[in-house]
Amino acid sequence: MKLGFVFREIGQSLSRNVSMIVSIVLVTFLSLTFVGTAGLLQAQIGQMKTYWYDRAQVAVYLCTDTSPSDACPQGEASADVKATVDAALKAATLQPFVEKFYFEDHQAAYDKFQEQFKGNAVAKYVTPQQLNETFWVKVKDPEKSAVIVESFTGVAGVEEVRDQRSYLDQIFSILNAASIAAVGIAAIMLASAVLLISTTIRLSAFSRRREIGIMRLVGASNFYIQLPFILEGVVAATIGSLLASGAVVAIVQFFVQGYLATRLPLTSFVGLDDALLLTPLLLVAGIGLAALASGVAIRRYLKI
Amino acid sequence: MKLGFVFREIGQSLSRNVSMIVSIVLVTFLSLTFVGTAGLLQAQIGQMKTYWYDRAQVAVYLCTDTSPSDACPQGEASADVKATVDAALKAATLQPFVEKFYFEDHQAAYDKFQEQFKGNAVAKYVTPQQLNETFWVKVKDPEKSAVIVESFTGVAGVEEVRDQRSYLDQIFSILNAASIAAVGIAAIMLASAVLLISTTIRLSAFSRRREIGIMRLVGASNFYIQLPFILEGVVAATIGSLLASGAVVAIVQFFVQGYLATRLPLTSFVGLDDALLLTPLLLVAGIGLAALASGVAIRRYLKI
């Protein structure tokens, strides 16, 4: 087996089909970039889920003097109400669901509000008394937070019980949709990449069928005949995969970390480590698909 | 000229290269969809610009009792201040820039605030006295709004002068970035589509060079020889363009009008008319590129 000969044959074939190879490279590049982007979005969702679900809490808002009168006919919640809620949260019925909870009084709520809306015109209109006193309940299993919500909804002195997770689910569903769109585009483009690779190889084999025929007749082995064609597709796909990996890393480095992360410093974003985890997957996917596509395409030219 | 013969030849060639044709169709489809999306984004930006710039105004906020003391040392703006501003706006110096203006007092500002933040907790914390009295100035040429801003900034009794356009420019710059990204992806994909078409045609011609040679030797004219190849690329590109047009119309119909427009009823979005305006452009672009790419590709097989 003389490798020099094989490489010369591949080189010749590549240079003959150069525009074909360039389009394989481009299509592989684009499709794998989309695959990578979809992967990044999924990683981002996963990261946000663990981060936020971890912090997800149920808020039991107690009545204030300014609460709407239909929910809070007696005005400001009394100390009794607070004791009742506190007791209920510590009772055996809810114990399995509650991890921990704490009480936030008017002043604490005001401080938090001022912090959150710092610089905003609204901040100056608000007084501590207007803000609800709140029991923040951290549940053990976010999926079962409904139990807490049901337990305190409609209880006298409680204005509203809100599961914070419902906010997050909305964000996640948007991110999910984006990820699905990226996967969809990636799927169409992967399909065209596979078609393209197998067609290139098939056409390459077709345009060299005399050569293949002669190789067979002078006694070249199948492996020897097959190799240049498969390598041809693999080389092109590898270049495309490398470009796609570069693009994914660049997206994370410059867009996510360089732009998004500085704009939204409180959100945790996917980092370079996630991107670097994706790149070998992209390489394997690109090369594997190319090898498969070319292998199948060349098969029917190999009957002796 | 027998069309039946030409069409039979195209049909044969298409069916022989079917996977190639499918990948041309897919790549043309995707790239033109991106082109269309970029076009839609630009149309959207244009529409929002005319809509919002039309309404864009300069707000001259007068001092209130709760204004920060460094901007408003005298507290609530006096009737004098109002008269001065009113006179300045009517004076000959500013007349060329001002189209019209009106004064909004505390109550009107409160009503507007309540309307805008309906259902929001903030609404109930605000009193009319806390909200600024405002001169809303509609300028003749939005590009020259700076004149008004400069005229009133720092005037006693004026808390702040704000050009509303600066808010919008931010939104536009985001949309613009999205549109540029779409154009960039579209450009890469168009490049691969053109490469793909010209390569397909060239390979198709290469694999049929005996046929072409024989056609030439029995005296077939160049037009006759060329036509099937060019039509082959054009047919594939046409299918791709039609799919892309369909995708653009679907995006507008279901995503923009069906989803975004119902969510954000106050924003005016691109409509079906914009999409339908884009479709012939996409078709022309797809078919033109394909005809060009195949024409150039086949050229060198046509020397007699």
Add this chain to the structure above:
Amino acid sequence: MISISNVTKHHKGATRPAVDGVSFEIERGDFVFLVGASGSGKSTLLRLMLREEIASKGDIFVLGQNLVTVPSRKVPVLRRKMGVVFQDFRLLPNKTVFQNVAFSLEVIGKSSAFISEAVPEVLALVGLGEKAERYPNELSGGEQQRVALARAIVNKPDLLLADEPTGNLDPATSADIVALLEKINQAGTTIVMATHDVGIVDRLKRRVIELRQGVIVRDDKKSGYETALPNTDQIEMPAASEEQK
């Protein structure tokens, strides 16, 4: 019909011209044999007459046009009046025998009524009536050669250029084909045929043009294959000649 004067064809990279200062005339209705050793320039001369190649020097008048100066766009019309049989057949592998012959009529715009009549007729003429639906790779070498001949004559050309049309045929089939060519010639078609077949040339006693290294060394009316000139081609094949001795 054909008037060739001082034609030289020098291929790029070749050490000597393939055709070197050749002049002759062929009248309408002539039947001319081109003979000469392998590589003496017979095929090149035929390709020049078809304007598949363009002469480096000299003038080639065929069917009233000077092929050296005629613009490309006029060539197709000219070729429709010529038939040609190539040494390597040039059949289309993905078309049947019938389609191969019909193709040459289709590309010049003949009606399908004409095609469906003319093609079976000419296939029967060359003895391939039963193999109309076969593909070229299902035919023997001689059968392929006959398909090429059928394609060349189906349009009743004014001029038939044939490059070794019997090279792959056994003597009996060769005789049939030559008889066919004679008949076509009697019907008015001018024929120029390159051949190595001693038997045919000697038997027909037609005009013979012999080439040697691109030069005409003999142009005899009613002649045979052999010539008395010493065979100087041997200098081209030193090794093989040595082996022979």
Add this chain to the structure above:
Amino acid sequence: MISISNVTKHHKGATRPAVDGVSFEIERGDFVFLVGASGSGKSTLLRLMLREEIASKGDIFVLGQNLVTVPSRKVPVLRRKMGVVFQDFRLLPNKTVFQNVAFSLEVIGKSSAFISEAVPEVLALVGLGEKAERYPNELSGGEQQRVALARAIVNKPDLLLADEPTGNLDPATSADIVALLEKINQAGTTIVMATHDVGIVDRLKRRVIELRQGVIVRDDKKSGYETALPNTDQIEMPAASEEQK
């Protein structure tokens, strides 16, 4: 060396078998001519011996293997011991003469030292030493045929299958090539050659196997081209035969 018994090859869609119940043996060192009319099955028989086609019935032993049953993966090794010249040359158009010959050595893994010695030698042998850097489309038909022959013999095969190796050659060059084949044969290579060349067969007086419609009608030692049997092939060519009369 070769032992063929009761071999029939029926192509799909053909009305009669191309080779029909053929049996013969060829010893190591033999020189055998295959003759017969166009379409009589000579090329098919050679392709069967190369396992390019597989027999419908019967056994074909070549170089100790039964080609009808041998698994595909053993075929390459077998073919490396055979040389073959095709009726249609089968040269690679995008490789030079040198590369065409070298290619067949490269694909079976010969060293480049061996290649750069053996190829010029064999090219000189067939009289193409000066045309090593030419491409096939720059060669005359006869020159291409000699390249094909050079490729077939460069690896000093045990068995040489040649399908009309002189079909495109003038009588003088043919004689040189045949002399070369005789020399190769004397060096130990078994040769099976299909030909239409009456002169060569008659002059060499070797074993002649004659086929007619796929059947062996003659298998004579030291024989000539002609036979006394009536020519029944004519029924295949009704139209052409009529023309002749």
